[in-house]
Amino acid sequence: MAAALAPLALAGAGLASASEAPAAKAAAAEGRVAVIRIDRTIETGLQRFLQRALAEAEASGAGTVVLVIDTLGGRVDAAAEIGEAIRESPLKTVAYVEGKAISAGSYIALNADEIYMNEGSTIGAAAVVDGAGERVQDSKIVSFWVEQMVSAAQRNGRNPDIARGMVDDTTKVELPEIGRVIEPGELITLSAKDAVAVGYAEGVVTSIDEVLRIAGDDAPIAIEPTLAEEAARFLTHPATTTVLFVLGIAGLLIELLVPGFGVPGIVGVVSFGLYFLGNYVAGFAGVEHLAMFIAGVLLLALELFIPSFGILGILGIASLIGGVILAAYDSGNAASSLGIASLVAAVIVAVFVRYFKHRGVWNKFILRDALRTEEGYVSHAPRSELLGRTGKAVTPLRPAGTAMFGEERIDIVTNGEFISAGAEVTVVQVDGGRVVVREVRTNQ
Template identity: 55%
Template structure:
């Protein structure tokens, strides 16, 4: 049997503790594999190791977090070289720039080994390395700026900025910046007879391994990473393969725009249902876990700090308090602002996070509409709305029933203007007319008796 109970401060505090515990506990457990992996991969010979790091995924914020860990390990081990094994179609420009800065600023020299393709943002990462080795049959270039649908962005400011960034990365190691510009801007026309490169307007430049070596965009070709390391003269060095941990792989999945939007939808729907339809418990657990996974993924990826989780918990607390302690909207407004701030600041891009939140809110409202409609008799609002009808058939009477006076005759004791006194049978009663005046002594008859009213009219002789 479903029992409707009002939430108490104790259950509210327990709820907040559950949220905090899920965020803290999951965060601690998920970080264990990362720390363990870091300790396990320390080379035995300090200063004699080559760190091999894969870049075989979309260039996004999760990859940046993984590479930060890899470079930190390499620097702490005083490694001789980091080899980035690149095979990617590219990704986010902002993440590529951050990764490029990481590569340039590392105290450990970097060699990019292009295994298959280094397209778009992958090209930019490779250009920031100290040297580039390409696998036969691989390609580098096609670094034009595209939107989420894969269509070219022709905004002159954006294209100009990316051309400048690519050109500067090319010049770091004496590569021709005009080639980098031709990889970005389709309006650039390029003809280099000595290098055998010719690009007409309207095309985007890509270079094969042989073309890249001839143009000075790659120093060597090698079939395998091992051959590339041997060419570097480091074949006898210890090779340390750094792979994404389970937590980092999970974080990469959790920070995906679609996944994080779904988590926000489940979180909002679960928490709201638990607040307005108490007793379900399952929606509340799902809501807490969804929000916990949202912050967990962004925390492991290196975007969210504890301040984001604290802002979210404070916002949620204020919204719950608003339900039980009306504050004329003050607590609700502050809670909403704090909750939004927590979600947005946890993401790498506040604007995309805000869009995800808006989409999640719209979807959650639609879902909640149908669920609340189905369970309308179980909502918390039933505590404040009287739904039973107190009818006479159910034994409820609003006043004394005086049906027995209907049709009885009497005499007006006082002039009825229109109220007064009449004698009906043996009783003196307060009566009222329908609006007309009746003089004292005139005969009257009861035409209506309802509640406290006895209505009479003059009886015509």
């Protein structure tokens, strides 16, 4: 969440200039009505879609945009960018809370010029939480988000204390309009009826059709995400990103360390290709990030074949990590996903290498061939036919020497004893080219 403060801070810059926007928007509200649905987790993919959708609605000649909201929230930084886009749009914006406008969803609704709520819908509970769903206790972050909510409420003349109570539960908030007192420890969540009573909604409706009749257009322009935007949203999701990193790292390492399979390398290249494609379509990645990644892979491959004392490897790792992290919208999340994926991929690669170590690239640098007798290789001609034969020592055997067996002169050895030249010897053992003898002693 701390990493999100920089992009969030951008959202505050437009609040002052947007304070005069409602009147101008009301004057420009003539014309068609465009409908944009915000019925999913709020993240960077949705942010890009909404920015494109607002521009398309304006280009199509619409004067009003109805935002159909039904979400439990999501990323605060993405919500802040969406809120800024809503404020800066010259079109009149109407938020229709179809189900829930919780957490970041409530902030998006508060930035709209008007709010209508379906019967049974709710708005509020906008406390800042981390990735594990735990409340963020950092006072700077909480204070910042409180001010964002308060500014969005004040922009359209809504009670700022209620907006503050949706985020911060440390203060007591009295709501005499509905006969409620929000005690410390309780976040404010408003039902449709209560929201109208406290001035947070213009009315309670039964369907989107009723909102469209109020807006003056029964045949609205529906703006849907494109196939590319849907794909980018899926591919840039943190869970999907982690899976792509695992497959990419494991696939490329297996192909580098245990070459010859082909499939792991293809899986690795495709996985990282999808990662960069998703971020490119979403508008986060550029060609330069892909170039950094490719350069990193090539440097790591060169490290395996060119001695560089680790220099190529270090440069390759730095280039690879830099390309991956810089291509993401949130570098902190990308780094975390890359770290987790690296650990998982290391286990996969270790198991794969163990079972296919005979095909490893290291075998190119280590002489592993052995010439064994069982495989038909012999270093000496076998002399098993000498076993039991008797000959005469030509030289003293100390313990090695030479003996004559018939007409053949053969190198021999004893088991350690000394035998003088001319003594009669018999062969007691033949081991390859080694012929072992002992002296033949006659009984006196």
